[in-house]
Amino acid sequence: MFMRLHSSYTSPYVRKVKILAHETGLWDGIEEVYTNPADEQVLRPLNPLGKIPALEIQSVGALFDSRVICEALDELQDGPPRIPDDMTAQLTVLRTQALADGLADAANLRRNEALRPGAKIHRPFIDRQDLAIKHALLALDRVAGDWDPDGPTLLDQIATAAALGYIRFRYTDLEWRTPCRALADWEQRFFDRPSARDTEPVNPPGHPAPPPQTVPPHWPSD
Numbered sequence: 001m002f003m004r005l006h007s008s009y010t011s012p013y014v015r016k017v018k019i020l021a022h023e024t025g026l027w028d029g030i031e032e033v034y035t036n037p038a039d040e041q042v043l044r045p046l047n048p049l050g051k052i053p054a055l056e057i058q059s060v061g062a063l064f065d066s067r068v069i070c071e072a073l074d075e076l077q078d079g080p081p082r083i084p085d086d087m088t089a090q091l092t093v094l095r096t097q098a099l100a101d102g103l104a105d106a107a108n109l110r111r112n113e114a115l116r117p118g119a120k121i122h123r124p125f126i127d128r129q130d131l132a133i134k135h136a137l138l139a140l141d142r143v144a145g146d147w148d149p150d151g152p153t154l155l156d157q158i159a160t161a162a163a164l165g166y167i168r169f170r171y172t173d174l175e176w177r178t179p180c181r182a183l184a185d186w187e188q189r190f191f192d193r194p195s196a197r198d199t200e201p202v203n204p205p206g207h208p209a210p211p212p213q214t215v216p217p218h219w220p221s222d
């Protein structure tokens with residue numbers, strides 16, 4: 001079945017889809033194209049929201065939002081489900097996915113605001129995202145200890161890896177590992193997996209590293 005993923009070099013949502021595709025053996029059957037979300041001609045007809053990831057699937061059409069794409073890929077793969085069938089287990093996994101996606105959202109929003117010239121930055125907005133980042137990491141830390149290192153990698157871990165990978169990439173100096181020991185231990189194991197190594201974010205070719213954020217990321221005290 002033909003599948004084409006509209007991708008980017010740095011998006012945590014794209015990375016979530018890619019890690020799942022690697023973990024389930026689907027990746028080799030997916031054509032990856034780097035699509036600039038600003039490219040109205042290509043992306044808008046596939047996703048009216050103009051966002052990546054978008055996945056074209058033969059006889060289905062274009063799917064968008066990483067959550068929907070991950071559900072589709074999990075249906076299409078032959079191995080153990082990465083979104084459990086049992087209702088309680090499934091809702092637990094989906095809740096953690098929402099938490100991890102929310103961490104990526106807050107980190108993305110915060111960065112966009114913090115890249116504006118100093119006078120234009122709305123500091124309360126930054127402070128609010130800092131709180132979301134901190135409390136999302138603490139909440140992920142509380143569940144990370146329950147993850148079975150010997151079981152199949154479920155979507156909760158995959159979404160967490162994608163969001164945490166974005167924090168590692170854009171928030172290099174954020175001191176989150178001391179308050180989040182269980183998450184940091186899990187991070188050490190997970191980022192050694194081929195699915196994580198093969199999907200590391202990189203600056204797009206020909207683009208120098210972006211400028212540092214005007215308000216440097218920090219771990220808020222309250």
Ligand SMILES: N[C@@H](CCC(=O)N[C@@H](CS)C(=O)NCC(=O)O)C(=O)O
Pocket residue numbers: 010011012013037038050051052053064065066067101
């Ligand atoms: N909830 C969406 C978020 C997708 C998203 O925000 N993608 C960003 C890239 S990280 C994007 O395409 N932004 C371009 C824009 O909003 O114009 C998902 O999970 O797929």
